[in-house]
Amino acid sequence: MAQAADTARTIILTVDDDPGVSRSVARDLRRRYGAGYRVVRSECGESALDALRELKLRGDAVAVILADYRMPRMNGIEFLEQALDIYPGARRVLLTAYADTDAAIDAINVVDLDHYLLKPWDPPEEKLYPVLDDLLEAWRTSEHRPVFTTKVVGHRWSARSSDVREFLARNQVPYRWYSSDEPEGRRLLSAAGEDGLRLPLVVTPDGTALVEPEDRDLAAHVGLATTPAADFYDLVIIGGGPAGLGAAVYGASEGLRTVLVERSATGGQAGQSSRIENYLGFPDGVSGAQLTDRARRQAAKFGAEILTAREVTGLEVNGAARVVRFSDGSAIAAHAVILATGVSYRELDAPGVADLTGCGVFYGSALTEATACQNHDVYIVGGANSAGQAAMYLARGAKSVTLVVRGESLSASMSHYLVQQVTDAPTISVRTNTVVEAAHGAHQLERLTLRDTTTGHSELIDAQWMFVFIGAAPLTDWLGDTVLRDSRGFILTGPDLTPDGRPPADWELDRPPYHLETNVPGVFVAGDARAESAKRVASAVGEGAMAVMLVHRYLEQS
Structure with missing residues (x-):
């Protein structure tokens, strides 16, 4: 039998424009899973999206979404693509006729489809329930567990209120926004003992009230890891954009004790993109948030540790160890370091x-x-x-x-x-x-x-x-004189370290620097922070993987 969910607010949603089929799906689902889950059904994609948005606002969790492929106005793939933005962790199933199997296979790439079912699915004990049992078990053991929603109270035209909302959104933390002048916002302020002069107010899922929180304090209270689990690693990756996430996936999957350190939110500039349409394997495009979330979950699956809201302020060489220092004075060390700090948007220099x-x-x-x-x-x-x-x-x-x-x-x-x-x-x-x-x-x-x-x-x-x-400027000022950079601050590597392509004068090893290696042996660069990089998501991911390969070479020779 299906295992009961942790909360009665966990949803299985089904959408089919045929009323008879819709009722049949809901009936079979309730018979098997009604004791532990709430089954919600809809008869068109638009109303189902409205239902998902309402569930999101209420803080309800959605475990599985089943959608019929042939629906008017919005087919099942189009619906699932939009549903993915609302509930990226929900497992996705497409209901198809035999003639639509090609479309179902295409949907695996478009919406990261988990499964497709051919209609009719009788008997459900053989064709429906085993599939749903597996998907529900996978959902229960994933990072997308049911949580109570974080609440943010702020002023509409407050810079810090905007920053907090952006920080939570980019870190995939569900929250609900209340203006300080609306009734619910005033009630939350009153309950926290605040008069509204200090904003934003953040109420975490456990009821803790944070007034004007800094990013690190906020991250710690909403369940993001901010403290390293160890003092020494095989590999420290600084920066959580596509290059850093790519390096984390390949480093952890190949057995390196890997930690990724990000000062704000994983994804970098690519994570803020509304739609990336020229990334290989996504012919219909993918949002930066979707791509980032998948990459972060993939890195975590392989065992990479991800620290958020930790600012790195220094890099030191201590014998064979490479020491990374944080703004609070603490430090971690590793055999090798990959700099994937990316770039930040240049500020517009105009009055006001x-x-x-x-x-x-x-x-x-x-x-x-x-x-x-x-x-x-x-x-x-x-x-x-x-x-x-x-x-x-x-x-x-x-x-x-x-x-x-x-x-x-x-x-x-x-x-x-x-x-x-x-x-x-x-x-x-x-x-x-x-x-x-x-x-x-x-x-x-x-x-x-x-x-x-x-x-x-x-x-x-x-x-x-x-x-x-x-335009963008590299986030490399914190490196000081430790790592060589060009006149614009981009990090020099390999043959670009000197005009003639030879190793720098202070290079101590018999071999020349590897292609992505800096003037400090064992310190590599990937992505936009590297001088003459391609400034594309695909190349950044590729450089992250290539940097890990070079880390292995370095470790083998050390």
Whole structure:
């Protein structure tokens, strides 16, 4: 018999547009699992998505979703793809006819399908229940266990409130947002003994109230690991973007005692992308959050330790050990280190921008703000892929989206497929040869001054939302003089360490540095922080795997 769930709020959801089939599925599910799970059924994808969103807000857990493939307006694959964004940990089953098996096989790549069932499934004891038993057991033993929802109370135009929401969202921590001036927000503030002058207030699942929490304190209270389990490892990976996660998967899976240290949230800039469409194996695209979540779970499955909200401030060489120091003065050591620190968005140097950051001005996609942008005019500064992806995502609900581009065209810095999508989108316009001269507003963004660089003409426009993507700077200042970098701060490796391609003068080993190795033996670089890197998700993941291969070579020769 099926094992009872830990909570009666755990859901099995089924959606089928045929009322008879829908009732049959629900009947069979309740007969087997009704004692431990709540079975929810719907007869169209749209209403099922509404139900999932409501369940998410209430803090209910969804263990399995069964969807019929042939539904009007939204087929089962399209529904599961959107459901994946709401409940990424739910197991996914597609109900198909024999003629649709090719579509079901394709869905394995599109929505990471767990199983497909052919209709009819009689008898359920042979064709339905064994499949569901396995999927429910897999869900129970995964990281996506039922949890009570974290609550965040803050002011709509508060930079720190925005930062907390983004931190929780990017770390896959479910939360519910309450404005400080709405009844429930005021009730939570009163219960915590606060008058609303200090925000945000975060109420954790165990009822702990945190006022204006720092990221590390917040991470520790919502179940994210912040303290290393050991003092010494085979491999320390600094940075949790695609390169770091790729290195963690390959390092841990090949038997290295591996710890990944991330200062904010796994995924890096790629994790903030609304849709990545040129990554191998995902022909219909994948969101950065989905890709990050899968990679993080994969690394954890192989035994990699992942620390969040830990800032690294120094790297030291102590004999054969490589010592990584944290901002609180503590340290861990390892045989080898992979630097996968990535890059951060460059700040827009214009009057008023710094004061309004988080209050209408955002760096990166800030996807937690997307719903608030609906029916508003949105401005995106930048002309590369990240700006184009954000424009396409925000255009779904915004009244209009304007790309503000310094250059003469998008084609110089944006992929061809994305240029075509932006050009064809009816609500997206592009202003080339244009820069933001100033941002204006008392407590939130209200207006922008845009200047045409060809004519010199400036224009004052109304604006409440501006997202900035104007290039990136490497996060490497903390390395000091320990590791060689180029004039822009990117880390030099292998033959690029010296102009003539020979090892540096202080290189102590008989062999030359490996391709991804720095001037410090045993310290490697992967991803965007490396000088002359490709700045693509696929290449970052590949470099993470390659760096682990070179770590093995280094360890064998040490």
